[in-house]
Amino acid sequence: MSRMRVVQVTQADGPFELVEREIPQPAAGRVRIKVEACGICHSDSLTKEGTYPGIQYPRVPGHEVAGIIDAVGPGVVGWTEGQRVGVGWHGGYCGHCEACRRGDFFACQWGQVTGITYDGGYADYMIAHASALALLPEELSAIEAGPLVCAGVTTFNSLRNSGARPNDVVAVLGLGGRGHLGVQFAAKMGFKTVAIARGSDKEPLARQLGAHHYIDSHTQDVAGELVRVGGAKVVLATVTNAQAMSAALGGLGINGKLIVLGAPHESLEVSAFMLIGGRRSVAGWYSGTSIDSQDTLSFSTLSGVRAMTEVYPLERAAEAYELMMSGKARFRVVLTTDSR
Ligand SMILES: [Zn+2]
Ligand SMILES: [Zn+2]
Numbered sequence: 422m423s424r425m426r427v428v429q430v431t432q433a434d435g436p437f438e439l440v441e442r443e444i445p446q447p448a449a450g451r452v453r454i455k456v457e458a459c460g461i462c463h464s465d466s467l468t469k470e471g472t473y474p475g476i477q478y479p480r481v482p483g484h485e486v487a488g489i490i491d492a493v494g495p496g497v498v499g500w501t502e503g504q505r506v507g508v509g510w511h512g513g514y515c516g517h518c519e520a521c522r523r524g525d526f527f528a529c530q531w532g533q534v535t536g537i538t539y540d541g542g543y544a545d546y547m548i549a550h551a552s553a554l555a556l557l558p559e560e561l562s563a564i565e566a567g568p569l570v571c572a573g574v575t576t577f578n579s580l581r582n583s584g585a586r587p588n589d590v591v592a593v594l595g596l597g598g599r600g601h602l603g604v605q606f607a608a609k610m611g612f613k614t615v616a617i618a619r620g621s622d623k624e625p626l627a628r629q630l631g632a633h634h635y636i637d638s639h640t641q642d643v644a645g646e647l648v649r650v651g652g653a654k655v656v657l658a659t660v661t662n663a664q665a666m667s668a669a670l671g672g673l674g675i676n677g678k679l680i681v682l683g684a685p686h687e688s689l690e691v692s693a694f695m696l697i698g699g700r701r702s703v704a705g706w707y708s709g710t711s712i713d714s715q716d717t718l719s720f721s722t723l724s725g726v727r728a729m730t731e732v733y734p735l736e737r738a739a740e741a742y743e744l745m746m747s748g749k750a751r752f753r754v755v756l757t758t759d760s761r
Contacts, residue, residue, distance in 0.1 A: 425545035428738040429479040433471020437739040447494030457563035459542030460485025461745040461754045483542030484510045484535035485571045487563035497551045505557040509570035513550030555714035558722040568728035568753040570714040576603035577717040579706035585654045587611030592653045595660035604630040609724040647672025663687040
């Protein structure tokens with residue numbers, strides 16, 4: 422077969438189009454992946470709506486890719502045909518810009534983003550930079566792996582770099598696609614894990630995911646409750662609600678840190694006295710590079726962390742995307758290519 426199916430967007434705010442293309446050959450430094458599964462992420466809207474600066478069309482979205490290397494381009498070292506790999510948001514790094522030379526590969530000035538600066542995983546095949554590849558453990562299915570290389574690495578990597586230590590209070594704000602993974606990772610890392618979400622109906626799920634405490638932000642004072650359990654070393658903000666983030670700040674303990682993963686349009690409200698008095702901070706976190714994804718996959722295999730997913734065939738990408746964006750998905754939506 423020399424043709425493949427892709428789901429592309431041809432203009433900002435345009436519809437998803439299922440079309441056939443020639444299967445591409447990998448250029449130098451790249452591999453071709455036979456895609457098995459690709460998760461849908463809220464950030465795919467940057468491709469769909471054209472809000473990513475400089476995006477060019479047509480473009481195939483998708484940065485929660487899991488599949489098998491089926492062709493290797495010239496000059497690629499360390500990767501071979503037949504290896505199972507994942508590709509996340511970070512689309513590769515150059516290795517020679519100033520950020521890379523300082524070891525900050527995530528901030529590479531080359532700026533490659535899967536599904537945005539090059540075609541992503543809503544397809545039977547995709548081409549990826551070798552530096553974007555994470556090795557998949559045998560024990561994980563492609564459907565399990567997809568969400569872990571974006572929603573997973575973002576929560577896992579921020580938590581493991583947060584400075585929190587076992588038995589510290591770590592609160593996860595929000596119980597959606599990222600939050601339901603964040604709660605699992607926090608509990609498995611040995612943190613006193615607090616889940617914060619709206620409504621008492623989410624408490625059983627939060628507890629099932631490993632939360633030791635649950636705060637219903639509708640009826641309870643989030644900051645007050647966090648103080649009551651000792652003050653949070655970390656609040657991991659997975660929501661995209663500036664007000665909810667600001668409301669949790671008062672729950673930070675001494676040296677506590679609010680880590681922002683979700684990106685609201687509004688600004689946060691922060692008291693300078695609170696920051697200074699308790700040496701508290703507000704920080705953002707970028708998901709991670711391919712080796713961070715690989716660690717996420719490995720830790721998830723080891724500890725049993727999995728995303729809850731709803732699965733759709735590739736040709737129903739538009740419908741699957743709508744479900745994801747509606748906020749009604751439980752909790753990540755994954756496309757598969759093996760429906761033929
Ligand atoms: Zn994503
Ligand atoms: Zn670079």
